[in-house]
Amino acid sequence: MAYDEIKSPIRPEGVLPFRIDRNRVRDDIRGWWRSKWFAPGRLAKAALVDTVRSLYIPYWTFDASTHCPWDAEAGYHYYVNVGGRDSKGNRVVRQERRTRWEAASGVVDHTFDDEPVPGTQGLPIALLREVEPFPTQELVPYDTAFLSGHIVEHYQVVLTEASNQSQQQMHQALEQLCAAQIPGDTHRNLVIHPAFSGQTFKHILVPIWLLTYVFRSQSYQVLVNGSTGRIAGKYPLSAWKIFFVVLLVLIGVGFAILAD
Numbered sequence: 001m002a003y004d005e006i007k008s009p010i011r012p013e014g015v016l017p018f019r020i021d022r023n024r025v026r027d028d029i030r031g032w033w034r035s036k037w038f039a040p041g042r043l044a045k046a047a048l049v050d051t052v053r054s055l056y057i058p059y060w061t062f063d064a065s066t067h068c069p070w071d072a073e074a075g076y077h078y079y080v081n082v083g084g085r086d087s088k089g090n091r092v093v094r095q096e097r098r099t100r101w102e103a104a105s106g107v108v109d110h111t112f113d114d115e116p117v118p119g120t121q122g123l124p125i126a127l128l129r130e131v132e133p134f135p136t137q138e139l140v141p142y143d144t145a146f147l148s149g150h151i152v153e154h155y156q157v158v159l160t161e162a163s164n165q166s167q168q169q170m171h172q173a174l175e176q177l178c179a180a181q182i183p184g185d186t187h188r189n190l191v192i193h194p195a196f197s198g199q200t201f202k203h204i205l206v207p208i209w210l211l212t213y214v215f216r217s218q219s220y221q222v223l224v225n226g227s228t229g230r231i232a233g234k235y236p237l238s239a240w241k242i243f244f245v246v247l248l249v250l251i252g253v254g255f256a257i258l259a260d
Contacts, residue, residue, distance in 0.1 A: 009154075010155070010159065010203045011142065011203070012058070012142045012203050012204055012205050013141075013142060013202045013203055013204060014136075014139035014140060014141060014142055014202060014204045014205075015056070015139065015140055015141075015142050015143065015146045015147075015204065015205045016134055016135070016136070016138060016139055016140075016204065016205065016206045016207055016226075016227050017138075017140060017146055017207065017227075018054065018150075018207040018226040018227070019207075019226065019227045019228075019229075020207075020209065020224065020225075020226050020227070020228075020229045022052065022054070022209075024229070025052055025209045025224050025226075025229075026052060028224065028229060028231060029052070029211060029222055029224065029231065032222070032231045032233070033235060036235055051211065051212065051213070052209055052210065052211045053151060053209070053210045053211075054149070054150045054151065054207065054208075054209055054210075054226065055150060055151045055152075055153060055207070055208045055209075055210055056146075056147055056150050056151070056152045056153065056205040056206070056207060056208075057118070057119070057120045057122075057123065057128075057153050057205065057206060057208050058118075058119030058120060058153060058154065058155035058156075058157075058203065058204070058205060059116055059117065059118055059119055059134070059203075059204050059205070059206050060116070060117045060118075060119050060155075060157070060159065060162040060163075060166070060201055060202070060203055060204075061114040061115060061116055061117070061136060061201065061202045061204060062112065062114075062115045062117065062162075062163065062166040062170075062199065062200070062201050063111075063112060063113055063114065063115070063198065063199065063200045063201070064111070064112045064115075064170065064196045064197070064198060064199045064200075065109075065110075065111050065112075065196070065197050065198045066108070066109065066110050066111070066112065066170065066174060066194050066195065066196055066197075067107065067109055067194070067195045067197075068107065068108045068109070068110065068174050068177075068178060068192050068193065068194040068195070069105070069106070069107045069192070069193045070105060070106055070107070070108065070178040070181070070182075070190060070191065070192045070193065071103075071104070071105045071189075071190075071191050071193075072104050072105070072178075072179075072182050072187050072188070072189055072190040072191070073101045073102065073103060073104065073187060073188050073189050074101070074102050074103075074104040074182050074183045074184035074186075074187050075099040075100070075101050075184050075185055075186040075187060075188065076099065076100045076101075076102070076184045076185055077097055077098070077099055077185045077186070078097075078098055078099075078100060079095045079096065079097055079098070080095070080096055080098060081093050081094070081095060081096075082094055082095070082096045099185075099186065101188070102184070104182055104183060104184070104187070106178070106181045106182075108174060108177045108178050108181060108192075110173075110174065110177055112170055112173070114136040114202075115166050115169055115170060116132060116133070116134065116136075117157070117162040117165045117166050117169070118157065119155035119156065119157045119162060119203070120153055120155070120156055120157070121156040121157065122153060122156070123208070123210070123221075123223065124221065124223075127221065127223045127232045127233060127234075128208075128223065128232075130223075130230075130232030131208075131223050131224065131225040131228075131230045131231065131232045132225075132230075133228075134206045134225065134227055134228070135227055135228065136204070138227065139204060142205070146205075147205075150207075152205065155203065159201065159203075162201075163201070166201075167196075170194070170196075171192070171194065174192055174194050175190065175192055178190060178192050206226070206227070207225070207226025207227055208223055208224065208225065208226055209223070209224035209226055210222075210223060210224075211224075211233070215235075215236050216236065218236060220233065220234040220235055220236065221233055221234060222234070222235075
């Protein structure tokens with residue numbers, strides 16, 4: 001949808017159906033817990049997964065074509081021999097690295113396709129980013145039949161805020177793409193000059209499994225991508241396991257000191 005076609009409120013344009021069912025997500029979360037070595041050994045048995053909930057949460061996706069000239073200084077490393085004396089007064093020669101700087105410039109042309117911005121404020125954004133990407137190429141046209149039996153959230157991040165966020169994300173991505181073009185061994189003072197065209201957006205719903213659980217009076221959340229099964233979450237740490245790891249490290253350091 002083009003920006004000049006905006007109407008409010010904005011109806012979802014597409015839905016990403018659930019591919020991961022409830023039984024599988026419960027087993028996957030238990031397996032995820034068991035894979036965390038620092039988690040308490042009884043976490044997978046003690047924490048209940050029966051309360052896992054299925055949500056459809058809003059996302060915005062943005063498309064744009066970019067033409068991005070850039071300017072920077074490219075650095076080329078070289079080495080020179082430098083004389084000196086060691087602790088015993090003997091003359092030694094060592095190599096010292098230096099950098100020669102030259103002006104550099106170029107252009108990156110890039111097309112952004114479905115740059116994602118979460119439209120929710122009810123879930124931890126950091127965890128959502130960890131379960132991305134959502135396979136937007138599998139989107140189907142919006143139909144309320146897909147929503148039956150699931151909690152559906154209306155977007156809480158409006159289009160203008162999401163658009164600004166997408167511009168920041170695209171700018172960061174372009175900086176990385178331009179940096180990759182700079183010749184030499186290092187660079188500094190990179191400045192990019194992006195021009196955007198053909199900007200469009202979609203409002204979509206994506207599937208999330210959410211587990212909120214309590215372990216030793218502390219609350220934690222686990223998110224699962226309902227399409228790919230990717231998991232991210234918080235979990236308690238075993239004080240005993242951390243203690244033994246620190247102890248082993250200290251013992252190793254002690255042996256290394258004695259060996260010297």
